[in-house]
Amino acid sequence: MATLLLPGSSGQPFIQEPGKVIEQGAHLVWERNAVKMPFGRLLLRTSTVNKMFSRNSFIASKPDPSKPNMLRAGLAFGSTAVLWALLFKQHSTDVHEYKTRNGLE
Amino acid sequence: MGLLPDEAKVLPPPGIVNRNSVWFGLCGWATAMLHNSLNRRPALKAGLHRQALFITVGWFIGYHLTKFENYKYATLDRDMSEYIRLHPEEFPDKGNSTWKSSRIPLKTFAEIVEPFHPIR
Numbered sequence: 002m003a004t005l006l007l008p009g010s011s012g013q014p015f016i017q018e019p020g021k022v023i024e025q026g027a028h029l030v031w032e033r034n035a036v037k038m039p040f041g042r043l044l045l046r047t048s049t050v051n052k053m054f055s056r057n058s059f060i061a062s063k064p065d066p067s068k069p070n071m072l073r074a075g076l077a078f079g080s081t082a083v084l085w086a087l088l089f090k091q092h093s094t095d096v097h098e099y100k101t102r103n104g105l106e
Numbered sequence: 107m108g109l110l111p112d113e114a115k116v117l118p119p120p121g122i123v124n125r126n127s128v129w130f131g132l133c134g135w136a137t138a139m140l141h142n143s144l145n146r147r148p149a150l151k152a153g154l155h156r157q158a159l160f161i162t163v164g165w166f167i168g169y170h171l172t173k174f175e176n177y178k179y180a181t182l183d184r185d186m187s188e189y190i191r192l193h194p195e196e197f198p199d200k201g202n203s204t205w206k207s208s209r210i211p212l213k214t215f216a217e218i219v220e221p222f223h224p225i226r
Contacts, residue, residue: 066147074155078155078159080162081155081162084163084166085162088122088166089122092122095115095173096119098119099115099118103116
């Protein structure tokens with residue numbers, strides 16, 4: 002029977018009954034004996050290759066809020082700044098166009 | 107202006123702070139806070155990059171939506187004014203000028219719409 006070692010535990014394995022679903026925060030980890038073997042056999046290289054598109058339950062982990070994904074946060078803030086710049090530029094262009102077409106400048 | 111024709115540039119552009127922008131920005135902020143709540147994170151303090159991005163996207167969409175709305179209402183007004191100009195017989199003067207009021211009598215709504223049969 003496979004055992005499950007939860008992060009932050011004292012190191013003692015926590016033995017579950019087969020087929021029981023263990024909830025870890027927002028993520029579900031299927032107890033190993035309940036999953037049919039061919040699925041695991043098909044994904045032999047997922048620990049190295051497919052991290053972006055599928056999450057193998059054997060190497061999945063809870064998202065850690067103390068280690069933020071700096072690339073993602075940087076991209077988010079960067080695109081925020083870009084969008085605001087675009088908005089202000091578009092607005093000034095519109096104001097200039099309006100004034101030119103109505104002969105106010 | 108992607109979906110606006112060139113003539114829309116004659117209209118005064120909306121301000122940066124406009125009704126649709128504020129509303130969509132608030133909606134984006136609510137979405138980010140809901141995302142936090144559903145992932146069991148503190149609603150206001152977590153994922154600030156996400157909150158900022160969603161507010162900005164909402165604000166941006168709201169600005170362009172306001173421009174589109176202004177253009178649509180302006181075309182409607184223009185078509186309405188053009189119709190009034192081409193059909194003056196349907197829009198008689200209220201009675202300020204004696205010449206017009208004597209020639210073309212004002213119609214009441216009762217004469218234009220279908221007969222009213224009250225069921226009380």
